[in-house]
Amino acid sequence: xVDFESAGTPVADDVIVKPVxxxxxxxxxxxxxxxxxxxxxxLGWEVTLAHQGIHVPSQVPRxxxxxxxxxxxxxxxxxxxxxxxxxxxxxxxxxxxxYVPEFFDSLVxxxxxxxxVPGNHDGNLEPLxxxxxxxxxxxxxxxxxxxxxxxxxxxxxPPLLGCKFLVMGHLHPVVVFKDPLGxxxxxxxxxRAKSDxxxxxxxxxxxxxxxxEGNATEEVKKKFGVSVADADVIIMxxxxxxxxxxxINKNYQEGWTQLYxxxxxxxxxxxxxxxxxxxxxxxxxxFLGKVEDLRRLAR
Ligand SMILES: [Mn+2]
Numbered sequence: 001x002v003d004f005e006s007a008g009t010p011v012a013d014d015v016i017v018k019p020v021x022x023x024x025x026x027x028x029x030x031x032x033x034x035x036x037x038x039x040x041x042x043l044g045w046e047v048t049l050a051h052q053g054i055h056v057p058s059q060v061p062r063x064x065x066x067x068x069x070x071x072x073x074x075x076x077x078x079x080x081x082x083x084x085x086x087x088x089x090x091x092x093x094x095x096x097x098x099y100v101p102e103f104f105d106s107l108v109x110x111x112x113x114x115x116x117v118p119g120n121h122d123g124n125l126e127p128l129x130x131x132x133x134x135x136x137x138x139x140x141x142x143x144x145x146x147x148x149x150x151x152x153x154x155x156x157x158p159p160l161l162g163c164k165f166l167v168m169g170h171l172h173p174v175v176v177f178k179d180p181l182g183x184x185x186x187x188x189x190x191x192r193a194k195s196d197x198x199x200x201x202x203x204x205x206x207x208x209x210x211x212x213e214g215n216a217t218e219e220v221k222k223k224f225g226v227s228v229a230d231a232d233v234i235i236m237x238x239x240x241x242x243x244x245x246x247x248i249n250k251n252y253q254e255g256w257t258q259l260y261x262x263x264x265x266x267x268x269x270x271x272x273x274x275x276x277x278x279x280x281x282x283x284x285x286x287f288l289g290k291v292e293d294l295r296r297l298a299r
Contacts, residue, residue: 012146012164012165012232013030013144013145013146013164014030014031015028015029015030015144015146015147015164015165016028016029016030017147017165017167017232017234019190019281019283019285020036020070020073020074021283021284021285022283022284023066023070023283024038024039024188024236024237024238024239024241024283025037025038025070025074025239026038026167026234026236027074027076028143028144028147028165030144030146033077034074034075034076034077035076035077035078035079035080035143036070036071036074036076036078036079036080037079037080037082037149037167037236038067038079038080038081038082038236038239039081039082039083039084039119039151039168039169039170039236039237039238039239040082040083040084040119040169040170040172040236040238040239040240040243041063041081041084041085041086041103041238041239041240042084042085042086042087042121042238042240042243043059043060043063043085043086043087043096043099043100043103043240044086044087044088044093044095044096044099044100045059045087045240045242045243046058046059046242047087047088047093047095047096047099048087048088056242058099059240059242060099060102060103063103063239063240064103064106064107064110066239067107067110067239068110071110071111076111077113078111078113078114078115079107079111079113079114079115080114080115080116080117080141080143080149081114081115081116081117082117082119082149082150082151082167082168082169082236083116083117083118083119083120083121083122083138083150083151083152083153083169083170084119084120084121084122084151084169084170084238085100085116085118085119085121085122085125086100086121086122086125086128087121088121096128097128100125100128100129101128101129101130104128104129104130104133105130108130108132108133112132114132114133114134115133115134115135115136115141116129116133116134116135116136117136117138117140117141117149117150117151118135118136118137118138118151119138119151119152119153119169119170120151120153120154120170122138137157138150138151138153138154139154139155139156139157139160140156140157140160142159142160142162142163145162145163146163146164146165147163147164147165147166147167148160148161148163148165148166148167148231149166149167149168150166150167150168151168151169151170152168152169152170152171152235152265152267152268153170153265154265154266155203155204155207155266155267156200156204156267157204158204158220158223158224158226159224159226161197161200161201161204161220161224161226161228161229162226162227162228162229163229163231164229164231164232165231165232165233165234166195166231166232166233166234167233167234167236168233168234168235168236168267169235169236169238170265171191171235171246171248171264171265171268172188172237172238172243172244172245172246173188173189173190173191173235173237173245173246173248173280174186174187174188174189174237174245174246174247174248175187175189175247175248175249175280175288175294176247176249176250186245186247187282188237188238188241188245188282188283189237189248189280189281189282189288190234190235190236190237190280190281190282190283191234191235191248191275191278191279191280191281191291192232192233192234192235192278192279192281193233193235193273193274193275193277193278193279193291194230194231194232194233194273194274194277195230195231195232195233195272195273195274196230196271196272196273196274197217197228197229197230197231198215198216198217198228199216199270199271199272200228200231200267200270200272200273201216201217201219201220201228202216202270202272203266203267203270203272204216204220205219205220205223207266216228233273233278235278237283246260246263246264248275248280248291248294249280249291249294249295250295275291276290276291276292277290277291277292278290278291279291280294
């Protein structure tokens with residue numbers, strides 16, 4: 001296991017949150033109970049490429065292999081797939097009827113307890129998964145009253161506002177460096193940042209009622225019985241390492257580009273998560289620095 005170095009391993013409510021060493025997987029632990037989280041598998045990404053004339057062999061065996069090793073090493077009771085399990089948006093591509101069930105059939109033999117929090121690519125996922133796999137709502141799930149898990153393309157459900165930890169995917173963060181000769185180095189990264197609970201609550205309430213005004217924290221308590229908390233937010237790297245990523249230190253020059261703004265999802269766009277002061281880490285635990293400092297290195 002690797003600690004998030006600079007601030008130590010976050011612990012609250014007896015919950016330990018740790019990235020698995022050298023892997024894009026997050027281990028949550030409470031009183032000896034372990035849950036593994038991975039995000040952005042994008043099964044079938046290679047089929048989309050094939051439509052463009054680029055042929056890459058099916059990644060299903062490779063991804064399963066990687067996952068099998070991590071599961072053997074960490075021995076969790078539950079695996080959570082944090083969105084974008086498959087790649088094709090909403091309409092199920094023909095090929096998906098083969099490789100998505102193929103993936104899940106092998107997966108539930110390795111670990112019987114699997115839950116999905118759907119992402120923006122997961123329309124019509126249910127008919128492709130075994131009945132034992134639980135598909136949650138796309139506005140997220142709460143674990144142990146402390147950990148909110150949501151994909152990140154949409155606002156989380158009100159109960160997640162009370163969580164001390166929020167885990168999200170969707171962004172596929174990578175860090176890009178350029179050396180003096182112009183060589184570009186791209187590395188997947190973890191980002192850890194603080195959320196402003198009240199700001200997040202404002203966004204969640206506005207989604208439900210566009211005219212909302214007043215104190216969001218009080219309103220969430222009144223309406224949903226949830227005590228809003230500032231959270232430790234962990235943005236996960238994509239499990240499928242073949243995918244492109246969002247260079248967190250590059251797409252920002254005088255402001256986020258329009259495309260990136262649209263992509264990053266309402267939570268990050270709203271400023272409710274202090275992404276600028278977020279800390280980036282490599283898979284081996286190396287602390288790279290704050291997101292805003294890394295931007296200077298990208299130019
Ligand atoms: Mn996504």
